[in-house]
Amino acid sequence: MGADRAGGTRRASGRAVAYVACGVVLLAGCASMPDRGDLRDVESTPRQDTQVRVFAMPPREDAEPAEIMQGFLEALTSDDPHYETAKQYLSENAAKKWLPELSTTVLANGPDTATDLTGSGEEGEDYSFTLTGTKVALLDVQQSYAPADGQYSRQVHLVRERKSGQWRIDGLPQGVVIGESDFQRNYMSVNKYYFASNAGDTEAGTASQPAAVADPVYVRRRVDPMTQVVHSLLNGPTSWLGPVARSSFPTGTALRKGVRLTPDEQNRLTVPLNGKAARVGTAKCDEMAAQLLFTLQSLTPAVDEVELRAGDRELCDLREDQAPAVAAVGSAHQAENLYFLDDKHRLVRIPADSRTTSAEPVPGALGEGATPLRSAAVSRDEHTAAGVGLDGKALYVGSLASGGSLGDAVLLSAGKTEADRLTAPSWDARGDLWVADRDPANPRLLLLRDGKGEPLQVSTPGLDGRIKSLRVAADGVRVALVVEKDDEQSLLVGRIEWERVGEQSAVSIRELRSATPELTEVAAMSWAGDSRLVVVGREKDGVQQMRYVQIDGSTPEGPAPDALTGVQEIAASEDDRLPLVAHSSEDGIVRLPSGTQWQKVVKEGAAPVYPG
Template identity: 45%
Template sequence: MSGDRWRARRGAVGVPAGRGRRSGWGRGPRRVRALVLVAVGALLAGCASMPDSGDVSQVKASNAGDSQVRVYPVPPREEAEPGEIVDGFLEAMTGDDPGFAIARKYLTKRAASGWKPEERTTVLTSAPASGQPERPVDRPTGREEAAAGLFYRLSGRQVAAVDSSHAYQPVRAARYTGALHLVQVPGADGRSREWRIDSLPQGLLLSESDFQRNYRSVNTYYFASGQQRTMVADPVYIRQRQDPVTRMDPVAQTVRALLDGPTSWLAPVVESSFPTGAALREGVTALAPDDQNRLKVPLDGKAADVGPERCRRMAAQLLLTVGSIGATRIEQVELQRPDGRQACVLDESDQDEYRTDPSGGMRANPYFVDASGRLARLEVGTEDVGLPVPVEGPFGNGTVRVGQAAVARDERRAAVISDGGSHLRVASVVSDVELPGVLVDSRGARPEDRLSAPSWDGRDGLWVADRDPADPRLLMVPDDIGRPLEVTTPWLTEGVRVEEVKASADGVRIALLLRKGETTSLYMGRVERHGSGQEQTVEVVDLQAVAPRMDSVRSVSWAGPSRLVVLGKPAGGVEQVRYLQTDGATSGAAVPGLNQVQAIAAADDERAPLVAAADDGIVRLQAGANWQPMVKKGSAPVYPG
């Protein structure tokens, strides 16, 4: 084993890195990593015996993606220089010690009592840099100089923030600045003076790799407003292991996040069956399924008097939520009253009546437009790719030349854009019917200024954008009235054009590609509905940037209840296909490269393969495989929705 590898193992099993080293006030790069790392299984891999000599060396804390690495910070040494205090505290924030007790040792008593690490988490591209120490502007002299203390400026590039409700918000890499102020306080012996931090930014400050090591995304589930069966995924971030503040394990953290209610962005369009203020029974910090995969969840008195049907809805929210953790399959949830009595039970087999897709779920077969302009269906669920089959009716028999299409989630109807983007029609794809009339007509001068590809939500609502610069509109055709409604869009201002719309299965979110100037960006909009029938109004409001670190996005598709697949170009990179959470966080493994992609499509069923239109025609990507050709010529692939 090489010397470098051996030194890493010495650090990994508990040798305090950098112990006893001093850093002066005028530091360059970080010299001290005040941490102890424990890598599970490290001693079992690659070495048969433990050497008994050799130097102790540093071990970097930020090992991206290594969830087995545990970081245990060490307290400040006696007579530590100010720079060591700064470095030690920044490192201690990346650790797992209960209550951040070690991190608080770097603070004065007043600062330690006021510091709330749970209030927010600021995520930077890399560990924050701390510059040279600065004296206050009005420089004191003599004894007052030490009392006035030192400032250390913190800087970095911020990529995201997580608020106290665990909601993730990406930002386009922006400059972060902050400051730590250090003063000298009496040491433990009452005679010496020790440097400590007495002023600091609230919350945690983490590098992207430390954030990924410490946190994970889970979906909490709530009912769409006014819908007793349709569930909406609300992604939040929890600690990978025990939460240092609440001392809760990941399952208890997830349940607590659900009981706390939806994130502020989603709250206007969802509702929870749990009573306001309901919580886990006092003292419960760990939840785990038994040997029969049953999870018992004890609640406090706020949930003591709920009726059986409401209790079942609560259990449905819990079952879907804890199922998203993925570590252990949970087949049954039992809610317990404060005295331990059973309130209700919900089995996995009963979960079908509560869905994230009210249409009953998508099939696994996509559709595309063939070289003759006909809408055709492909079989992709088998090992071999079958021949494409044109749909029934005018969209498959050549009566109309199809440009773009969307297939309803029940797969009985399709909506197509024809005549160079001018017309939207809807017709059956399972029976031979006459060509229907035009439902929406665009008067844009050029094809790119006319109608976007349509999209169906899970409530049988059909969405399309008219990109005519003279009259830009977002339209929705509700199934119950059969005529287009103009959607209220306060963000659709001069110079902004909707390139693509993708409605969610739950009907309360919509992904939008908006073009301004030469840039097309991805946003998530909240769908708010008021009234019904002829009098109803629909708004898309509070747009949130989903991919701010991409220079441009060309295609997007839903790939699950809180996941998107995106074709776009990262800043300074080349165009690629990648998965993103609806909150903007990167999701899942990297997608193999593919040349000259025009469009990408995915199913709500995450097990279904990706389908793309590329130079090689229509291709698919199954899990664990490479891209596979399906049809030599074709365009506009879509799954139902």
């Protein structure tokens, strides 16, 4: 994770022996370890080749407490699948009780270690160390990532065992503690895929085609990640996504015990399941296979086809090219055009996948310029557009068809200044229009069903501040908000929940969480993938930067976009084949096609958007 992050540096211990021919690194706990006294800080190891697997060495005979402690911490950074070597540093009782899979705590520079106390206990001598550090993140038992801050402090207790005379750890915190660069080396983010549920209110696909929703988790990079992530997929969505997502796998479905998943030479993966899946019908089985294909698309070796089996019976078989007919990933409609406002404040467009710089006004009233606009949004089917007037007071909706009239505003803000009125709107996948009114006397998040009628006020429990901008994800169950409070702007991602109240529908945004905890100013953002956003902002006392972020607050692998000066607005598509587009105060509308540098489109223009 995070190609823009620098790897940490470990103080040389003289304990690593590399077997290059086998692609293995052994972390040994012997030669230069101190016999007594405080430990050296266990800093994170430098980044290493991803093909090199790292294994720890078991404890040396008659090793002293400091060496046992150091060896155990080294073992936590290894690629040992079940931490069996780490358990050799524990007493028999502690090894039985320790649950490494319960959580992973990520510290900025690895755990600092200090001798806490020495004395005598029931088993003879005992020894304690305190592990400390600055928290960066936490993986929970579902492998879900969450940014963390504050100080970490936990005690580890060692005792000299009466029978063996060896020092062993007999008291330690549950889970694993690891340095940030070791985490980046050992773990990778993978999107599991489920289907939007929400009682059908936010289904992004059609009635016969569910909408796939990405659910990012972290798995250990070199510990059979394919099998890991399938286990995680079968266990169901993470707690955060669970209320708005469903799995087509029947409850209790699991891999057959002892199975290790590997595709054959034709990239065909056979997935043997237990009896819980034995009676699924063909349509349900195709959805299960589609979930697997979507989930495994980023892993190697490649999986082009999935066969599901229960016992000796084949349940179904699905190829990668058949999966889009089963479920929609991202928008069901591919973006045909890029839209922006020209120097006459008209809505104009250019083909999304072309290199042309010649824009034409959209058909209909919003392209005629009679009502000057300051922001706009286009429905995902590109049949309708919404625009906010130049003073921010009025929201208009019009057809993108020749001769279409605009009519009266569908929404008015009573805010006294332009900054206290309407944000740029956003369309969700089912054709509803979202906009926030920033009026300090009555700040509201509003939704217009099909872009018309009486606005429905969206409940936002836990929201602290005013919404500056918003973008609804293509899956229809998540929304990204830039929220402003005390001259700071933060990027939050929330879950869209629908419920029936009598004969009416009610909608709310739940469990808002930060996607950029280190940024104090977010100038612009846009969805740029199934679980990724592109963000323009700055850290406290820092300079403006552009970066990709995951919805869980982690940094995705790969480079950040090329730097660009004076970015005021940004637009990306969930389809990563389409270029990133920005409005720069210096260069106007510019775009960044894959593998190239920023290119100027037009000098005078603003508010670029893809459909959505």
